[in-house]
Amino acid sequence: MAITADAEKAVLDSVPRDLFIAGEWRPASGSGTLAVEDPSTAEQITEVADATADDARAAMDAAASVRDDWAKHPPRERGEILRRAFERIMQRQDELALLMTLEMGKPLAESRAEVAYAAEFFRWFAEEAVRLDGRFSTAPNGQGRLITMRQPVGPCYLITPWNFPMAMGTRKIGPAVAAGCTMIFKPASKTPLSALALTEILEQSGLPAGVLNVVTSSSSSDVSEPILSDPRLRKLSFTGSTEVGRKLLEQSAHGVLRTSMELGGNAPFLVFGDADVDAAVQGAVIAKMRNIGEACTAANRFHVAEKLADEFTEKLARKLSGMRVGRGTDEGVEVGPLIDDKQRSKVSELVQDATAQGASVVVGGMDRDGRGYFYEPTVLADVPAGARVLDEEIFGPVAPVATFDDEDEAVAAANATEFGLVAYVYTRDINRAFRVCERLETGMVGLNQGIVSNPSAPFGGVKASGIGREGGREGISEYLETKYVAMAL
Numbered sequence: 001m002a003i004t005a006d007a008e009k010a011v012l013d014s015v016p017r018d019l020f021i022a023g024e025w026r027p028a029s030g031s032g033t034l035a036v037e038d039p040s041t042a043e044q045i046t047e048v049a050d051a052t053a054d055d056a057r058a059a060m061d062a063a064a065s066v067r068d069d070w071a072k073h074p075p076r077e078r079g080e081i082l083r084r085a086f087e088r089i090m091q092r093q094d095e096l097a098l099l100m101t102l103e104m105g106k107p108l109a110e111s112r113a114e115v116a117y118a119a120e121f122f123r124w125f126a127e128e129a130v131r132l133d134g135r136f137s138t139a140p141n142g143q144g145r146l147i148t149m150r151q152p153v154g155p156c157y158l159i160t161p162w163n164f165p166m167a168m169g170t171r172k173i174g175p176a177v178a179a180g181c182t183m184i185f186k187p188a189s190k191t192p193l194s195a196l197a198l199t200e201i202l203e204q205s206g207l208p209a210g211v212l213n214v215v216t217s218s219s220s221s222d223v224s225e226p227i228l229s230d231p232r233l234r235k236l237s238f239t240g241s242t243e244v245g246r247k248l249l250e251q252s253a254h255g256v257l258r259t260s261m262e263l264g265g266n267a268p269f270l271v272f273g274d275a276d277v278d279a280a281v282q283g284a285v286i287a288k289m290r291n292i293g294e295a296c297t298a299a300n301r302f303h304v305a306e307k308l309a310d311e312f313t314e315k316l317a318r319k320l321s322g323m324r325v326g327r328g329t330d331e332g333v334e335v336g337p338l339i340d341d342k343q344r345s346k347v348s349e350l351v352q353d354a355t356a357q358g359a360s361v362v363v364g365g366m367d368r369d370g371r372g373y374f375y376e377p378t379v380l381a382d383v384p385a386g387a388r389v390l391d392e393e394i395f396g397p398v399a400p401v402a403t404f405d406d407e408d409e410a411v412a413a414a415n416a417t418e419f420g421l422v423a424y425v426y427t428r429d430i431n432r433a434f435r436v437c438e439r440l441e442t443g444m445v446g447l448n449q450g451i452v453s454n455p456s457a458p459f460g461g462v463k464a465s466g467i468g469r470e471g472g473r474e475g476i477s478e479y480l481e482t483k484y485v486a487m488a489l
Contacts, residue, residue, distance in 0.1 A: 002329075002330070002331060003098060003108075003329040007098065008045075008098065008102060008329070011095055011098050011099050011102070012045060012046050012099070012102065012193075014095070014197075015046075015099065015193050015196050015197050015200075016196050016197075016199070016200055017046065017047065017048040017049060017196070018048075018049050019049045019051055019055055019059075019214060019215055019216065020196075020199050020203070020212070020213060020214040021055065021058050021059050021062050021213045021214075021215075022058070022061075022062035022065075022209055022210050022213065023062075023203070023208070023209020023210060024209070027049055028049040028050050028051050028052060028055055029051075029052050029054045029055050029058075030050065030052045030054075032050040032218070033047040033048065033049065033050050034047060034048050034049065034050040034189055034192065034216055034217065034218045035047050036048060036103055036190075036191075036192065036193060037103075037190070037340075038102055038103070038105070038372075039104070039105040039336075039337040039338065039339050039340060039372060039373050040105050040326075040327040040328060040329075040336060040337045040371070040372040040373075040374075041327070041371050041372055042341075042371055042372055042373065043371075045102055045103070046193070048192050048193070048196065048216050049216055050216070050217055050218050051215035051216060051217040051222075051223050052217075052222065052223070053222050053223060053225065053226050055215055055217075055223070056184070056215055056217075056222075056223040056224070056225075056226045056227050057226050057227075057230075059184045059213035059214075059215050059227070060155070060184060060213075060226065060227050060230050060232065060233065062182075062209075062210040062213050063155040063156075063182040063183060063184050063210060063211075063213055063232075064155055064182070064230075064232040065210055066182055066208065066209070066210035066211060067152075067154060067155055067182050067232075069208075070152075070180055070181075070182050070208065070210075070211050071151065071152045071180040071181075072180075073180060073208070075129045075130045075132065075178075075180075076129070076130055078129045078177055078178055078180065079125075079126040079127065079128075079129035079130055079178060080126070080206075081126075081177065081202070081205050081206050081207050082122040082123070082125055082126035082129070082174060082177055082178060082205075083122070083123065083126040084205035084206065085119075085122050085201050085202050085205040085207075086119045086120075086122040086123040086126065088201045088204065088205060089115060089118065089119040089122070089198075089201060090115075090116070090119050092201075093112055093115045093116065093119075094112070096111075096115045096166065096194065096197060097111035097112040097114075097115050098111070098329070099193050099194060099197060100114065100115070100165055100166060100191075100193075100194050101328040101329055101336070102193075102329070103165065103190070103191045103192075103193045103194065104162060104163070104165055104190075104191050104194075104339065105292070105328055105336040105337040105338070105339065105372075105373075106291055106292060106328055106336050107328040107333045107334055107335070107336050108328055108329060108333075109334075110290070110291060110328075110336075111328070114164055114166060114167050115166060117167050117453065117455070118164075118166040118167035118169070118170040118171075118198075119170070120455040121167070121170040121171050121174040121455045121471065122170055122174050123455075124174065124455040124456055124471070125174035125175050125177070125178040125475070125476060126174075126178065128175070128178050128473070128475075128476050129177075129178035129179075132150055132179070132476070132480070133150070134147065134148045134149040134150055135147070135148045139486075143488070143489070144486060144487055144488045144489055145487040145489060146484070146485075146486065146487075147484070147485040147486075147487055148482055148483065148484050148485070149482075149483050149485070150477075150480040150481065150482055150483075151180075151480065151481050151483055152179050152180035152181045152479065152480065152481075153179070153181055153234045153235045153258055153479050153480060153481050154181060154182075154232070154233075154234030154235065155181065155182045155183070155184070155232055155233050155234055155235070156172075156176050156181050156182070156183050156184070156233075156234065156235040156236070156237060156479065157183075157184050157186070157224070157227050157228065157233055157235070157236050157237070158172040158173065158176070158183055158184070158185045158186070158237050159186050159220070159224070159236075159237070159238045159239070159240065159248075160172065160185075160186070160187050160188060160195070160239055161188050161239050161240045162188035162189075162190040162191040162339055163291055163294045163295060163296075163339070163395075164291070164295070165187065165188065165191035165192075165193075165194035165195060166194040166195070166197075166198055168239050169185065169187065169194070169195050169198050170198065171455075171459075171470045171471060171475075172185075172237050172239075172470070173185065173198075173202070173212065174475075175470075175475045175476040175478065175479050176237075176479050177202075177207070177211070177212075178476055178479075179476050179479035179480050181235070181479050182210065182211050182212075182213075183211065183212050183213065184213050184214075184215065184227055185199070185212060185213065185214045185215070186214075186215050186216070186217065186220065186223060186224070187214070187216060189216070189217065189218050189220075190339060190340070192216040195214065195216070196214065196216070199212060199214045220244075224248075224251070225251075228248075228251045228252060228255065228257075229251075229254070229255070230255075231255060233255060233257065234257065234258060235257055235258040235259070235260070235478075235479065236248060236252050236257050236258070236259050236260070237259070237260040237261075237468075237470075237478070238259075238260070238261050238262070238263075239262040239263075239296075240262075240263065241263065241264050242263040242264040242418075242419070242464045242465070243264075245261045245263040245264075245466070248261070249261065258478070258481075259467055259468070260460075260466075260467060260468035260469075260470065260478045261466045261467045261468065262296070262459070262460060262461070262465075262466045262468075262470060263296075263419075263421075263461070263464060263465050263466040264296060264393050264419055264421070264464065264465060265296040265297060265298070265300065265393060265419050265421035265422060265461065265465055266300045266301070266391070266392070266393055266417045266418075266419040266421075267287070267297060267298060267299050267300045267301075267421060267422045267423060267424065267442075268299075268300070268301055268302075268303055268413065268414035268417075268423050268424070268440075269283075269284060269287055269288075269299035269300075269301065269302045269303065269423075269424040269426075270303050270304075270410050270411075270414060270423065270424065270425045270426065270427075270436065271284075271302065271303070271304040271305060271308060271312055271426045272305050272407070272410070272425075272426065272427040272429070272432060273305035273307050273308060274427055274428045274429050274432075275305075275308065275426040275427050275428060276426070276428060277308055277311050277312055277315065278315070279426065279448065280312060280426040281312060281315045281316050281319060282450070283424065283426065283446070283448070283449055283450030284299060284302065284312075284316055284399065284424075284450060285316070285319050285320070285450070286450035286451050287299035287424050287446065287450035287451065288320075288397070288399050289320070289323065289334075289335065289377065289397060290450075290451065292335055292336050292337070292338060292396070292397055293394060293395060293396045293397040293398065294338065294339060294343075294395050294396065295395075296393075296421055296465075297421065297422050297444075297451075297452060297453065298394070298395070299399070299424055299450070300390075300393060300394055301383075301389070301390045301400050301402065302316075302399055302400065302401045302402065303402055303403070303404050303410050303413050303414060304401055304402070304403055304404070305403070305404060305405075305410075306403045306404065306405055309381075309401065309403045312401070313362060313379060313381050313401050314362075316379055316399060316401075317362040317363040317379040320363055320364065320377035320378070320379055320397070320399070321363045321364070321377065323335050323377050325368060325374055325376065325377070326374075327372070335374075335377055335397060336374075337372040337373040337374045338373045338374070338375055338395075338396055339373065340373055341373055343373065343395060343396065344367060344373045344374075344375050344396070346395070346396075347375050347394060347395070347396035347397075347398060348366075348367060348375065350388050350389040350392060350394055350398065351365055351378060351380065351389065351398055353387060353388045353389065354380050354383055354387040354388070354389045354400060355380070357384050357386065357387050358382060358384050359380045359381065359382055359383040359384065359387060359389075359400065360380065360381045360382055361378065361379075361380060362379040362380065362381050363376075363377065363378065363379050364376035364377050364378030364379065364397070364398075365378050365380075375396055375397060375398075376397070377397040378397060378398040378399065379398075379399045379401065380398065380399065380400040380401060381401050382401075382402075383400040383401060383402045384402075385402070387400070390402065391417065393419075407432065407435070407436065410436075411436060411439045411440065414440055414441075415439075415440065415441045417463075418463055418464040419461070419463060419464050419465045420441045420442045420443060420461050420462040420463035420464070420465045421442060421443060421444065421460075421461035421465035421466070422442055422443070422444040422445065422446065422452055422461070423440045423442045423444075423445050423446070424445070424446040424449075424450060425437065425440075425445060425446070425447050425448070426448055427448070433447055433448075441462060441463060442461060442462065442465075443458075443459075443460045443461035443462050443465065443466070443469075444459065444460075444461070454471065455471050455472075456471065456472055457471055457472045458470070458471055458472040458473075458474040458475065459471045459472075459475075
């Protein structure tokens with residue numbers, strides 16, 4: 001069913017546009033507003049409050065003021081708040097999906113899937129809230145007892161990106177709430193609406209005033225500086241580029257903050273000579289085209305055994321050429337716009353660099369005429385070593401294919417990057433599967449599947465792809481400190 005203009009207006013009108021501080025929706029202290037654009041039309045659809053440094057300080061004050069009370073809040077009730085929020089999100093799945101598509105551009109089917117994925121973090125951490133434990137043991141010399149306990153780390157600053165505007169929020173907020181931490185949440189300036197809708201849902205679900213404070217801003221530096229320099233802040237959790245992550249780590253050093261950093265990626269997709277080509281192509285479409293390729297987990301470069309390269313490339317090109325490109329609200333659309341013209345220009349530049357060095361365009365390879373920031377799904381063959389498209393994160397619907405001769409060459413090519421978030425491996429040899437998974441320098445591996453994200457599993461990378469893990473049992477540990485008590489008997 002087609003989405004009407006009235007339906008779009010209704011969902012936009014339903015979202016709060018103010019800041020949320022100390023349990024109250026309030027305008028920014030300054031006079032400015034933050035425009036929100038529909039990337040499929042390049043037109044402004046609404047505007048929200050543009051926070052100032054004073055607003056950031058107020059948010060920090062609010063989080064600090066209820067720190068102790070929230071830390072003592074019964075774990076069961078913290079979990080019940082998350083459970084109620086989970087249910088509310090799922091009840092409003094279609095409405096929230098439309099809102100996400102309007103501000104970010106992804107097709108409605110993908111937005112619905114993200115809303116469900118986002119909600120699942122709340123359900124997972126609702127269950128983890130009552131499973132926080134410690135240890136009691138006898139000292140090795142028998143002279144005393146060793147007690148360890150885990151306690152909330154304290155006020156946290158959460159910064160999320162635009163590509164998964166709701167799931168990146170729930171992935172951070174969920175464990176913080178479950179652990180008993182208070183928060184200041186700054187969503188991406190390009191996609192604040194999903195975060196504001198999520199905040200309202202948490203408010204309606206009974207989250208006490210001051211536990212979650214939300215500042216939307218056009219200037220990350222203006223609002224981040226007073227928060228990061230405040231000695232009451234104890235943790236920073238950031239998802240975004242490695243470049244920005246490095247700067248935030250430097251700023252966090254003065255306060256010796258606990259940090260969780262989910263940064264850039266350059267995911268290799270390895271197809272060995274014994275792989276099921278059709279299964280590999282199916283996985284490649286998921287790994288490459290999920291979220292229009294605008295995902296840190298997106299397959300960035302395809303390393304294919306020489307003997308399978310032509311077949312794999314041809315079948316992948318056929319799949320991508322059949323995907324419908326258009327506005328995410330239109331029926332049957334599978335590929336939406338990129339987030340803005342800057343990102344589209346970068347994708348185009350990477351393709352031009354590859355072709356200038358000898359790569360051939362099998363399908364796509366150009367901008368799409370008309371309104372919005374569209375780029376055609378693209379497959380590049382015979383991509384030479386040294387092409388920027390193999391070294392830089394693409395963040396778009398472009399699949400560069402290179403070849404290898406043996407396993408050692410494939411692993412070396414996969415590891416030849418400063419990044420180490422995720423890799424994908426296709427093989428029917430169980431021994432090779434284990435060998436390669438152990439040798440890959442990544443925090444995650446998709447073995448014979450093109451998706452790894454799961455709220456019940458630890459998400460994160462190594463090297464320049466980040467520090468710490470989100471999701472799984474490990475996710476809540478990021479928000480807890482371990483205290484040791486030496487007891488004499």
